[in-house]
Amino acid sequence: MSKQNEQWGSRVGLILAMAGNAVGLGNFLRFPVQALNNGGGAFMIPYLVCFVLMGIPLLWIEWSMGRFGGKFGHHSTPFILDSMDKRRFWKYFGVFGIFTNVAVAAYYCYIESWTMSYVVHSVAGTFDRKPMTWVAGFFNNYLDIFTSTTGIPFEAVIFYLLCLGLNTFILSRGLSGVEKVAKIGMPLLILFGAFLAVRGLTLGTSGASAEYPNASAVDGLNYLWTPQYGKLTDLKVWLSAAGQIFFTLSVGMGTVHCYAAYLKANDDVALNGISAGFTNEFVEVILGGAIVIPIAAGYLGLDWVKENAGFGMAFQTMPFLFEKWGPILSALAGVFWFGLLFFAGITSSLAMGTPLMGFLQDEFSVSRNKSAMAFGLLVLVMGLPTVLLFTKSATGGVSLIAFEEYDYWAGTVSLVVFAMAETILFSWIFGIKKGWAEINTGADLKVHPVFKYIIGYVTPVMLIIVFFGALITPEANDWGAAWQSFTSGGGWPLDNGSVLSMITMTGLNEKLAAATDPATIETLKTAKLYTYIARFLLIGLFAGISWMVFIAYKKRQRAELKTA
């Protein structure tokens, strides 16, 4: 075990790094779509309620746990959790806090590399005067690494390696490197976002065309913000809001603990934590809600947005829409849009590197440079399948199988499991009395006593509900119909996206059973094989980290016996 002497250079740097960790592509792409599909303006009610009852408490829990573990020289979750209770199994729950980051970084760096590449293409004028189908097709061809539309062979792989190399280099500079990127990246992200948000809010009906005569940004804003109060009684809307708050704050990953572990024992966590959380909310609600939906509705109409709103719009639609702004402004908008996505991405992926590095430095005395290299190499090994294992449909659509598997198991399920476990540990086992004292130690903000009860009872119960909600999600997310079916003896109809159905690959098996076309059957069989490979890699990664934690534990035991 070695002692690390790294510290944050400034308080603002720490808050921006924490905010950068939270701000990701989901702020601009997931939030508006969730709001659109879950009651429009009424979505803000469950969203803000969940932010107060689950988001802020989780931030305080993770900041406090990190600083607590840091006092004992722990900078990653296995031994941070281990320091909070006598029972030895907690350190294996802590494995999630390293596993998730490596697995998510594997595909997240790939998305980040797309934004890098699209900045270059925006400047180079690749999308100049191209029709929408061409721009959408360009993205599919980009993902099909064997088809080069730009003349650069394996362009996606090259940008992926560049992106991973950049992350590794910055991580090798330590916390000061991460802090510098946050101090440059976050203000630029807000600046770029503000420019695009002003365009979105002022576009009006000026984007209507002969093809889309009813296009109006105002329609998009109306649809996004008009409250459908009837939706507030729908459990799905509340679970979606809880899910959005959970993922947008990057809680349940282990990155917050790791960053907070570098605080001094008497440093504030209450004010810093809530400031980072609100910075994320500012980017999400104010900027994220004013870019994609109004701009798309402003040129393509509300009906198009309702049918197509989703992640793909960022790369398949936005470059085409920017082209309407003339050659100079479109290049600028492309740089701003993909630039802000890049900064949102890199400030998160850097955070994903620090838990593994902290673990290797603490437990195996690996140097900073070597631990950064280890992270880069491990992400490369895990990440290449996300680039290479894809299937292509007859219409040209590309499915990134390993990418989707990693996103589901590591980027969704693991977060919920870990957050639920850590909250139970903090509130019920470590105990809310000690936990509350931890939150208030060195606090520059008087935390209202009601939060003691929220953290002690409400947050853990909410997380248990979110976990079971994901485990047994009913068909079409219709809880009312599922309950009726259950009480009338018809069983619980599981959705193919529920955790239980995903384990058994129900959706894929159903498609395979229904397919008659030999080419489709072959594609689905390939998808199944790739799914197994991705799961094998994920299980191998988790087992490998668990084994390293066991070795580290044995080393610690031997060291304790020697000193006794």
Place this chain on the structure above:
Amino acid sequence: MNTEALVIMISSQVVITAFTVYFFYKVFSSPIKKD
């Protein structure tokens, strides 16, 4: 925009901006702790 949508959008934006500014003001105005 219709009035209801405008009210929800602006009130959400004002509430979030106000809290963000307030907390950053607290960060900058808190005394620096000595080791």
